[in-house]
Amino acid sequence: MSIHDAMLQACAAVQIEPPRKAKAGEWVACPVVGKGRSNGAGRVLIFDDGRGGIAWNWSSGQQQRFKLDGLAGPGEVKPPRRDPEAERIDQERRQAAVRASAAMVAACEPLAHPYLERKGFPDEIGNVLDDPARLIPSGEFFDGMRYQVSQMAGPFLVIPGRIAKQVVTVQLIDAEGAKLNMKAAPMKGAAHRLATGRETWVAEGYATALSVRAALRLLGRSATVLSAFSAANVAKVAEGLSGSIIAADHDKPLEQLHGKGTGEFYAAKSGRVWTMPPALGDFNDMHQEHGLRAVAVHLREVRGG
Incomplete structure (x- = not known):
């Protein structure tokens, strides 16, 4: 083989x-x-x-x-033997990625963006950056990311990921909707807050969180809404927030997840109250296909524990 x-x-x-x-x-x-x-x-x-x-x-x-x-064996990768030099290099790369993420956010302008318009929010103002490649850390390790950015269609929507108010990572979304996360940056536990209120909702994607925020406002409900970038990280973020609710993606069922989709699997595993759209897709897909009122009706009966 x-x-x-x-x-x-x-x-x-x-x-x-x-x-x-x-x-x-x-x-x-x-x-x-x-x-x-x-x-x-x-x-x-x-x-x-x-x-x-x-x-x-x-x-x-x-x-x-x-x-x-x-x-080489089922399941998780066995942790490698401790290598202090490798750990030092990883730490330096992580710190460089965090600095670059903060620099990108600081360099953004508040503007409309084609991705937001395509997702049903033409009047939404986001953090927009024309050339993030210039702020990617130098060195061979980050060359691949610079190349990927060069192949994407600007301008870029920059979604900051924060832990305890500090920007630690970013997600870049280009004009065609392609996404790229900052290489080597810490993502576990990071999230982007779109709104502040009495309830707390955690969603995966930025557009999904926008649709959840809009539906809750339509219902007259005050809510903090967070985008946490991945299904596993949604659960991680929600677990740290008492009474939080997960707005999960309805993903294709996977055999290795016991017949559940990724969004459902991690939402259920978190122990938090959660919901997902009735059909495959996320709540922005539901918003686009059936209208915001349909999302609001679906979310109306969901309450945090």
């Missing part, structure tokens, strides 16, 4: 699309199955020696090792 064939098996096991090109020693972004080509929540790494690697579904939190003779 080739390393490519083993990689294909591992990608299938964690429900991510295999990358078109994989370079040894470098994480490569790829889409999660069923989320569209613009979704980049999958990652694949082939080790430097070309004899093994890891497939990672960042949205579901699943990881699968592989080697030349196939999968």
